[in-house]
Amino acid sequence: MKALVQRVSQAHVEIAGETVGRTGPGVLVLICAMQGDAEANAEALAGRISKLRIFRDDAGRMNRSLLDTGGGALVVSQFTLAADTSSGNRPGFSAAAPPDVGRHLYEHFVACLRGTGIVVGTGRFGADMSVHLVNDGPVTIPMER
Numbered sequence: 001m002k003a004l005v006q007r008v009s010q011a012h013v014e015i016a017g018e019t020v021g022r023t024g025p026g027v028l029v030l031i032c033a034m035q036g037d038a039e040a041n042a043e044a045l046a047g048r049i050s051k052l053r054i055f056r057d058d059a060g061r062m063n064r065s066l067l068d069t070g071g072g073a074l075v076v077s078q079f080t081l082a083a084d085t086s087s088g089n090r091p092g093f094s095a096a097a098p099p100d101v102g103r104h105l106y107e108h109f110v111a112c113l114r115g116t117g118i119v120v121g122t123g124r125f126g127a128d129m130s131v132h133l134v135n136d137g138p139v140t141i142p143m144e145r
Helices: 040-049 098-115
Strands: 002-015 016-025 028-032 061-064 073-075 120-122 130-144
Touching: 002 040, 002 073, 002 120, 016 028, 016 073, 028 040, 028 098, 028 130, 040 098, 040 130, 073 098, 098 120
Parallel strands: 028 073, 073 120
Antiparallel strands: 002 016, 002 028, 002 130, 016 120
């Protein structure tokens, strides 16, 4: 699975003008299941993100995790993270998992992240969404598992 983790002061996702998910201080996770991914990938990535030390400690260093800060997460599916731009000007997405597998792994990732005690908001798999965020830092971390 591929993820793009952004530290945010706030974020929300809208579908047709309606807010369907949000988080206060925490992270926005854009996530994509790839060909060959399994539940173990989702579990490992959720564990790593929950413990990712990207929040400031008292000395101002990035030394605290979501679990340490009590921050939340907004998780949004984004199959375009699988884009292959190695040839031509039109990205290819054949490395993304098929939609039924992608949906299952997205939902499993969300369940695993919630299982750590983190409050998780979500978008809607496969929907046309508008994501609004205030990136804090800015801090943006690409991850794979």
